Amino acid sequence: MSSQQPTIIYTLTDEAPLLATASFLPIVRTFAASADVKVDTADISVANRILGEFPDFLTDEQKVPNTLAELGKKTLQADANIIKLPNISASQNQLIAAIRELQAKGYAIPDYPEAPKTEEEKALRARYAKCIGSAVNPVLREGNSDRRAPKAVKEYARKNPHSMAEWSQASRSHVSHMHHGDFYHGEKSITLDRARDVKMELITKSGKTLVLKQKVSLLDREVIDSMFMSKKALLEFYEREIEDARKTGVMFSLHVKATMMKVSHPIVFGHCVKIFYKEAFEKHAKLFEELGVNVNNGMANLYDKISTLPQSKQDEIKRDLHACHENRPELAMVDSAKGITNFHSPNDVIVDASMPAMIRNGGKMWDANGRLKDVKAVMPESTFARIYQEMINFCKWHGAFDPKTMGTVPNVGLMAQQAEEYGSHDKTFEITEDGVANITDLATGEVLLSENVEQGDIWRMCQVKDAAIRDWVKLAVNRARNSGMPVVFWLDAYRPHEAQLITKVKMYLHEHNTAGLDIQIMSQVRAMRYTLERVIRGQDTISATGNILRDYLTDLFPIMELGTSAKMLSIVPLMAGGGMYETGAGGSAPKHVQQLVEENHLRWDSLGEFLALAVSLEDLGLKTGNNKAKVLAKTLDAATGKLLDNNKGPSPKTGQLDNRGSQFYLAMYWAQALAAQTEEPELAAKYATLAKTLTDNEAAIVAELSAVQGQPADIGGYYKPDFDKLDKIMRPSATLNAALAAFAG
Numbered sequence: 048m049s050s051q052q053p054t055i056i057y058t059l060t061d062e063a064p065l066l067a068t069a070s071f072l073p074i075v076r077t078f079a080a081s082a083d084v085k086v087d088t089a090d091i092s093v094a095n096r097i098l099g100e101f102p103d104f105l106t107d108e109q110k111v112p113n114t115l116a117e118l119g120k121k122t123l124q125a126d127a128n129i130i131k132l133p134n135i136s137a138s139q140n141q142l143i144a145a146i147r148e149l150q151a152k153g154y155a156i157p158d159y160p161e162a163p164k165t166e167e168e169k170a171l172r173a174r175y176a177k178c179i180g181s182a183v184n185p186v187l188r189e190g191n192s193d194r195r196a197p198k199a200v201k202e203y204a205r206k207n208p209h210s211m212a213e214w215s216q217a218s219r220s221h222v223s224h225m226h227h228g229d230f231y232h233g234e235k236s237i238t239l240d241r242a243r244d245v246k247m248e249l250i251t252k253s254g255k256t257l258v259l260k261q262k263v264s265l266l267d268r269e270v271i272d273s274m275f276m277s278k279k280a281l282l283e284f285y286e287r288e289i290e291d292a293r294k295t296g297v298m299f300s301l302h303v304k305a306t307m308m309k310v311s312h313p314i315v316f317g318h319c320v321k322i323f324y325k326e327a328f329e330k331h332a333k334l335f336e337e338l339g340v341n342v343n344n345g346m347a348n349l350y351d352k353i354s355t356l357p358q359s360k361q362d363e364i365k366r367d368l369h370a371c372h373e374n375r376p377e378l379a380m381v382d383s384a385k386g387i388t389n390f391h392s393p394n395d396v397i398v399d400a401s402m403p404a405m406i407r408n409g410g411k412m413w414d415a416n417g418r419l420k421d422v423k424a425v426m427p428e429s430t431f432a433r434i435y436q437e438m439i440n441f442c443k444w445h446g447a448f449d450p451k452t453m454g455t456v457p458n459v460g461l462m463a464q465q466a467e468e469y470g471s472h473d474k475t476f477e478i479t480e481d482g483v484a485n486i487t488d489l490a491t492g493e494v495l496l497s498e499n500v501e502q503g504d505i506w507r508m509c510q511v512k513d514a515a516i517r518d519w520v521k522l523a524v525n526r527a528r529n530s531g532m533p534v535v536f537w538l539d540a541y542r543p544h545e546a547q548l549i550t551k552v553k554m555y556l557h558e559h560n561t562a563g564l565d566i567q568i569m570s571q572v573r574a575m576r577y578t579l580e581r582v583i584r585g586q587d588t589i590s591a592t593g594n595i596l597r598d599y600l601t602d603l604f605p606i607m608e609l610g611t612s613a614k615m616l617s618i619v620p621l622m623a624g625g626g627m628y629e630t631g632a633g634g635s636a637p638k639h640v641q642q643l644v645e646e647n648h649l650r651w652d653s654l655g656e657f658l659a660l661a662v663s664l665e666d667l668g669l670k671t672g673n674n675k676a677k678v679l680a681k682t683l684d685a686a687t688g689k690l691l692d693n694n695k696g697p698s699p700k701t702g703q704l705d706n707r708g709s710q711f712y713l714a715m716y717w718a719q720a721l722a723a724q725t726e727e728p729e730l731a732a733k734y735a736t737l738a739k740t741l742t743d744n745e746a747a748i749v750a751e752l753s754a755v756q757g758q759p760a761d762i763g764g765y766y767k768p769d770f771d772k773l774d775k776i777m778r779p780s781a782t783l784n785a786a787l788a789a790f791a792g
């Protein structure tokens with residue numbers, strides 16, 4: 048991956064972004080080469096990550112390097128320039144599907160041991176655990192996060208506002224969270240006085256010492272937290288909220304982030320399903336145990352497991368499950384046409400995307416008959432659930448936001464070095480026995496943090512490094528200076544972890560010239576209120592937040608402002624000096640693949656890729672003194688602006704311009720801008736012919752691209768598509784392909 052020639056590393060991921068890459072990468076390579084910039088790829092798809100983890104099961108020809116680990120190392124080098132597209136953070140269901148597809152393709156990888164018993168099975172499961180959940184982003188995000196809507200994109204949204212459903216003051220939709228016994232209420236936090244190695248251990252009531260984590264090496268001035276969620280309190284909470292929804296006649300929905308919080312949230316999810324269907328689960332407890340039913344992976348797991356039973360038994364179980372509905376509220380649906388409920392699979396309702404969608408819909412979700420209805424949105428962890436309630440309160444009072452006039456809310460997120468909750472998976476445990484959970488200094492035996500816990504509680508330790516916090520404060524000040532916007536640090540002095548952060552933020556702000564800047568610290572609820580008061584007056588406010596709110600707010604505000612988070616500029620200035628440019632702020636849109644496979648139309652909007660590529664080229668140009676790369680960046684931005692002005696984004700409807708057509712327009716505008724500029728005459732001369740060919744053949748190319756639509760498309764797989772087939776499907780215009788090939792020479 049390393050080379051002397053300035054190089055951009057373009058990731059190959061999964062689902063819709065991978066499809067889009069199949070058509071965009073040849074364009075990128077062609078243009079980059081004209082500035083002597085090389086574009087390498089790094090395949091970090093879930094399929095490739097699985098293969099990289101199991102070389103011992105593969106033939107020599109099938110073996111692949113551990114690309115993710117290599118790319119992780121690259122982020123620590125000053126010349127790193129990486130374009131990172133969204134990838135699948137696989138739930139267990141998705142992992143198993145990927146394994147089955149690979150096995151069917153002749154890769155003799157082992158089955159996923161769902162209920163490992165032997166040491167060998169446990170070892171396999173531990174290896175597969177590396178591929179599950181959010182396994183990519185934490186490895187690559189060696190920097191804090193700068194996400195914003197570029198000016199041209201915001202302007203476009205103002206001129207072409209997306210639909211927003213109305214909000215009624217009589218809406219009964221609301222957010223429910225725990226008021227005691229959750230992580231917020233059980234948190235303890237300290238800032239280290241020196242570097243220490245610690246262990247996490249449970250001293251049980253019966254007198255045993257169970258070491259849950261042998262060693263965590265901590266740095267001087269690092270902030271660590273210990274926190275737990277009480278199982279008892281969680282179950283009581285669910286029981287109460289389910290009953291409340293039934294009594295008051297609103298739908299019930301659960302919103303978690305089981306992909307990212309891959310250890311804790313599947314457990315939180317599973318408890319909810321079991322409480323909802325309590326009678327059926329009690330009646331069939333023994334059978335479910337024998338079958339290895341685990342609804343931490345949703346009802347899909349249960350249906351899968353019972354499918355081996357005789358039909359009469361299956362019918363009985365289904366009847367018993369249905370009978371539970373008699374005494375339960377309606378469940379919000381993910382796909383009412385297919386009968387898929389909110390409980391089907393934990394990766395179907397991902398809170399950062401699901402809550403904004405609900406708020407954009409006037410606080411409603413879909414019922415089983417495909418009607419929109421008021422809903423109770425249950426988010427057990429109170430820490431951040433409140434921000435959504437605050438936004439709902441605001442919408443009830445002021446009505447829906449107006450994309451034509453609303454201000455923008457960029458985010459500066461504390462994300463580097465696996466900051467906070469999103470880095471806690473290897474330090475999260477389901478407690479097996481009542482006792483005391485301690486974080487203890489290995490050298491001195493000193494107990495640094497201690498909690499009384501009970502069987503079933505979820506206990507975890509979070510960390511955030513001092514250098515990451517310091518860099519985050521610097522980034523916030525820089526963004527304030529460059530944008531002229533006020534910055535609000537969303538920090539709650541009543542939360543122990545954030546009280547530590549507030550001290551550090553105040554300290555590190557002194558390192559900067561903040562004269563003339565408006566920088567404030569507010570609790571999340573107040574920060575939301577303050578920001579929204581400004582938003583409806585058309586004023587802009589940067590949110591500087593921790594890692595979870597970075598994730599939540601960078602879907603929430605873009606979805607209100609732009610209709611999607613796909614149009615965000617998402618930069619990770621790497622702490623070692625390099626840059627990673629993420630494309631958009633959302634996910635990998637599995638629905639889009641389905642549409643392509645059924646109708647050969649890809650509605651994925653590559654705007655995020657266009658924006659990311661421009662900053663990547665600009666950064667490369669600046670750092671290597673390559674003026675041609677800088678000109679490529681400038682002209683790409685101009686082309687993107689023109690694309691927006693001319694409404695050449697992809698349409699969701701089959702038969703109209705799709706992702707491929709949109710990319711063609713980008714290439715044409717880019718070539719035209721390069722041919723027209725005077726700063727690099729050599730480039731202008733070079734692009735004159737390409738610009739002319741593309742312009743002259745616009746109608747022919749668009750016709751070729753649209754002719755293929757309406758038919759099924761075979762890409763030879765879901766998790767590991769056949770790259771040759773993908774290339775044919777995603778590059779159907781012979782005229783465009785020939786023009787690019789002729790230019791490349």
Ligand SMILES: NC(=O)C1=CN([C@@H]2O[C@H](COP(=O)(O)OP(=O)(O)OC[C@H]3O[C@@H](n4cnc5c(N)ncnc54)[C@H](OP(=O)(O)O)[C@@H]3O)[C@@H](O)[C@H]2O)C=CC1
Pocket residue numbers: 132133134135136137184306394395397400611612613631632633634635636637638650651652653655699
């Ligand atoms: N950075 C990363 O790597 C991230 C990865 N993920 C992963 O992605 C998967 C799905 O995530 P989830 O959050 O549920 O859903 P997505 O964010 O993928 O999709 C939600 C909806 O947003 C719209 N959308 C998102 N991106 C685009 C785009 N570029 N162009 C057009 N529309 C877009 C689509 O709406 P419509 O259907 O109306 O077109 C889509 O259905 C999961 O595996 C998740 O873990 C999630 C977040 C970030």
Ligand SMILES: O=C(O)CCC(=O)C(=O)O
Pocket residue numbers: 136180181182184185306307399597598601632633
């Ligand atoms: O890594 C993931 O699973 C999701 C990341 C995400 O949602 C984000 O960064 O906005």
Ligand SMILES: [Mg+2]
Pocket residue numbers: 399598599602632633
């Ligand atoms: Mg997100």
